[in-house]
Amino acid sequence: MMATLEACVSKYSLTVDASETIDLMVQNADNPWGRRLRDALIQATSGRDACFAVSPYAALSHAEMDPRASDGLDLPDVGDASLCRVLSNLEAAGLIATRTVLHEAPSENYLTDGRIVTAVEVMRPFVLVTVRHSWSSGAWRSMYADRWEIAERSYIVPAGWYLVGEVGEHCYDLAGVAGMDGISDDTFCWLYDLEGFDASHCMAECDSCGSRWTADGGSWRFEPDWCDAPAWSFDDAEDFGPNETVGCPSCGTGRVYFQIS
Numbered sequence: 689m690m691a692t693l694e695a696c697v698s699k700y701s702l703t704v705d706a707s708e709t710i711d712l713m714v715q716n717a718d719n720p721w722g723r724r725l726r727d728a729l730i731q732a733t734s735g736r737d738a739c740f741a742v743s744p745y746a747a748l749s750h751a752e753m754d755p756r757a758s759d760g761l762d763l764p765d766v767g768d769a770s771l772c773r774v775l776s777n778l779e780a781a782g783l784i785a786t787r788t789v790l791h792e793a794p795s796e797n798y799l800t801d802g803r804i805v806t807a808v809e810v811m812r813p814f815v816l817v818t819v820r821h822s823w824s825s826g827a828w829r830s831m832y833a834d835r836w837e838i839a840e841r842s843y844i845v846p847a848g849w850y851l852v853g854e855v856g857e858h859c860y861d862l863a864g865v866a867g868m869d870g871i872s873d874d875t876f877c878w879l880y881d882l883e884g885f886d887a888s889h890c891m892a893e894c895d896s897c898g899s900r901w902t903a904d905g906g907s908w909r910f911e912p913d914w915c916d917a918p919a920w921s922f923d924d925a926e927d928f929g930p931n932e933t934v935g936c937p938s939c940g941t942g943r944v945y946f947q948i949s
């Protein structure tokens with residue numbers, strides 16, 4: 689089955705949501721464990737609270753978490769608003785190893801945003817524990833909070849391989865994580881072999897006269913696809929209508945639909 693992505697059509701804009709292509713990656717994952725890492729990464733990027741990576745069955749007492757402890761906690765705080773820093777914190781803690789599979793700006797395709805796909809090997813299973821700190825009225829001048837509680841605890845992130853997908857322009861957001869049975873030099877090709885992931889091919893078809901056109905490489909120049917209809921440019925498209933359609937440049941009465949793959 690040819691997977692096609694829903695085109696977003698408006699004047700001077702013919703795009704597909706980059707996060708939909710990351711959804712394709714997740715739908716084609718080898719196993720469901722990507723969700724565990726995804727939830728953990730969301731937890732680590734979600735707040736200003738400390739977020740510690742601990743071994744799965746570590747028993748942590750409330751006293752051990754005291755932020756005022758003079759020797760400090762012997763646990764890595766991996767939390768950060770930036771996903772990129774969370775990954776490097778986990779890497780520095782010796783829990784994961786990462787490698788960039790894909791870092792791509794939206795050019796020569798119809799994507800709304802850039803994409804980053806990072807291969808992550810979780811070498812030791814871990815759990816993230818978010819500890820919320822607060823200050824009592826007597827301690828507000830102090831650098832260290834005198835109150836703390838475990839606010840959130842992730843499920844175990846199993847050892848194994850994962851693909852972490854992000855989309856964005858300057859600042860990238862987590863879009864999905866796929867659990868994989870292995871990562872190799874072929875992973876890049878595997879991604880582009882997923883129908884639709886490339887998002888560089890666009891087919892247009894009129895629902896009235898049946899004319900068909902194709903455009904490639906993110907181009908707005910539509911060439912007739914085995915029919916007598918004239919070539920046209922999306923720049924000149926008119927009559928933007930409902931359901932992401934434009935007026936047919938050939939018959940003038942039909943609606944032209946777009947499919948990006």
Ligand SMILES: [Zn+2]
Binds near residue numbers: 898937
């Ligand atoms: Zn037509």
